[in-house]
Amino acid sequence: MNAFDEERLARLIRALPPAPEAWVRAAQELPFARPEFDEIVARAEADAEFRKRLVADLESALEAEGYERDPFVIQELRVRFRSK
Amino acid sequence: MAAAISDRELVARCRAGDEQAWAELVERFSRYVYAISVQAFRLSDADAEDVFQEVFGRAYQHLDSLRDDSAVRPWLAQLTRRLCIDRLRAKAREQPVPEEELEDAGTEETLSLLEESLVVHEAMAEIPDHCREVLDRFFARDESYRVIGEALDIPAGTIASRISRCLARLRELLEGRTEPTPPSSSR
Numbered sequence: 001m002n003a004f005d006e007e008r009l010a011r012l013i014r015a016l017p018p019a020p021e022a023w024v025r026a027a028q029e030l031p032f033a034r035p036e037f038d039e040i041v042a043r044a045e046a047d048a049e050f051r052k053r054l055v056a057d058l059e060s061a062l063e064a065e066g067y068e069r070d071p072f073v074i075q076e077l078r079v080r081f082r083s084k
Numbered sequence: 085m086a087a088a089i090s091d092r093e094l095v096a097r098c099r100a101g102d103e104q105a106w107a108e109l110v111e112r113f114s115r116y117v118y119a120i121s122v123q124a125f126r127l128s129d130a131d132a133e134d135v136f137q138e139v140f141g142r143a144y145q146h147l148d149s150l151r152d153d154s155a156v157r158p159w160l161a162q163l164t165r166r167l168c169i170d171r172l173r174a175k176a177r178e179q180p181v182p183e184e185e186l187e188d189a190g191t192e193e194t195l196s197l198l199e200e201s202l203v204v205h206e207a208m209a210e211i212p213d214h215c216r217e218v219l220d221r222f223f224a225r226d227e228s229y230r231v232i233g234e235a236l237d238i239p240a241g242t243i244a245s246r247i248s249r250c251l252a253r254l255r256e257l258l259e260g261r262t263e264p265t266p267p268s269s270s271r
């Protein structure tokens with residue numbers, strides 16, 4: 001490492017602000033959310049109607065089926081099914 | 085951002101199913117992943133959130149495929165960059181942008197700044213708690229003296245000098261001129 005003057009150190013500390021807490025929490029809860037995600041994907045692969053509803057309106061489809069609003073599950077499913 | 089155990093050990097624990105270790109891994113690299121997507125690739129909040137969750141989702145899923153546990157940092161950085169580029173390319177298909185804009189995304193300069201910044205944040209884990217707290221709140225969280233004073237229960241008028249002392253301590257640590265001093269001592 002080269003010399004760190006105060007200005008440079010300040011810049012380097014400033015460059016990594018915290019990520020939004022909710023994002024971090026959702027990622028930390030992955031081990032708990034993963035089984036539910038896998039279950040939904042398996043269901044969607046086996047049930048074309050359910051898959052169609054997921055693609056059309058992900059959150060409403062999950063809510064209608066009684067799944068909890070887990071941020072990780074929603075994000076991952078959104079990516080998987082390219083739904084809004 | 086306490087770095088009590090090495091990246092290698094942390095990954096090994098995650099692989100063994102230690103949920104606490106996974107929470108620590110996310111905490112340790114969350115700022116880095118976030119900064120790559122919003123600073124280097126200038127993704128919107130919504131896209132950055134998708135990338136963030138996808139990075140950790142894939143990392144969790146594919147941790148077993150990591151050949152060298154100590155290489156988790158470059159692995160996550162590479163994964164984040166790839167997903168950011170995918171996201172920009174997808175956007176470009178919907179709303180075409182000049183190819184050079186895509187090529188300019190994620191400049192090496194910003195990425196190396198973030199890498200160096202991560203080293204500094206890791207070093208902050210080795211300075212006393214009160215120093216780490218005040219530096220992080222002031223610089224990284226952009227809190228005012230008043231807010232910091234209230235949160236840490238210290239007079240706002242002493243914060244500037246505390247920041248200066250703590251920066252000096254961090255600087256000593258980074259430059260390797262002195263051994264890290266025990267947390268109980270103050271300068």
